[in-house]
Amino acid sequence: DVKVTQSSRYLVKRTGEKVFLECVQDMDHENMFWYRQDPGLGLRLIYFSYDVKMKEKGDIPEGYSVSREKKERFSLILESASTNQTSMYLCASSWTGNQYFGPGTRLTVT
Amino acid sequence: KQEVTQIPAALSVPEGENLVLNCSFTDSAIYNLQWFRQDPGKGLTSLLLIQSSQREQTSGRLNASLDKSSGRSTLYIAASQPGDSATYLCAPYNYGQNFVFGPGTRLSVLP
Numbered sequence: 067d068v069k070v071t072q073s074s075r076y077l078v079k080r081t082g083e084k085v086f087l088e089c090v091q092d093m094d095h096e097n098m099f100w101y102r103q104d105p106g107l108g109l110r111l112i113y114f115s116y117d118v119k120m121k122e123k124g125d126i127p128e129g130y131s132v133s134r135e136k137k138e139r140f141s142l143i144l145e146s147a148s149t150n151q152t153s154m155y156l157c158a159s160s161w162t163g164n165q166y167f168g169p170g171t172r173l174t175v176t
Numbered sequence: 177k178q179e180v181t182q183i184p185a186a187l188s189v190p191e192g193e194n195l196v197l198n199c200s201f202t203d204s205a206i207y208n209l210q211w212f213r214q215d216p217g218k219g220l221t222s223l224l225l226i227q228s229s230q231r232e233q234t235s236g237r238l239n240a241s242l243d244k245s246s247g248r249s250t251l252y253i254a255a256s257q258p259g260d261s262a263t264y265l266c267a268p269y270n271y272g273q274n275f276v277f278g279p280g281t282r283l284s285v286l287p
Contacts, residue, residue: 158220164210168219
């Protein structure tokens with residue numbers, strides 16, 4: 067079975083902190099994604115990557131950056147966390163249109 | 177751009193009922209369509225994946241059908257149980273484009 071893991075289930079950070087969210091997949095998938103999910107807004111794509119060291123902006127990239135140094139690992143970075151980045155963050159990997167999700171990270175910025 | 181709607185937005189039924197959840201999408205040139213389940217505060221779990229050439233896919237009490245030409249997919253849940261309570265999302269995929277998710281149907285099965 068494909069496994070996608072995320073570094074934390076719950077995270078509490080202060081405004082202005084730099085935050086790293088890590089995602090690792092074990093199936094050698096080329097495609098990886100970061101979404102955020104908010105009530106009433108559904109899933110929104112932040113960034114995605116189709117290969118190592120490659121990244122593309124999604125629908126809401128502002129305030130975020132990503133890093134993909136190895137194929138299995140895709141990191142989301144909040145350069146200076148703000149309260150409006152409090153959300154559920156979901157990582158996914160995919161192959162031939164089949165997406166696999168991690169358990170999610172609930173981030174609270176105070 | 178692909179747009180996805182799901183009806184109903186919420187559903188509450190007694191245990192044992194057979195259910196129908198609907199998904200509609202605007203761009204019928206899809207590569208496949210995936211149904212997910214999401215429990216509160218958790219990630220998405222894939223339930224069924226239907227390729228564009230398929231009409232339906234089954235897994236246990238779940239059956240998903242696909243009518244690509246009309247832009248519709250339906251998820252049938254037979255003999256519902258309280259453990260089926262969750263939000264169900266559909267996601268049609270157009271090759272070379274980003275995944276698009278429906279808003280979901282929140283299901284509550286009462287014991």
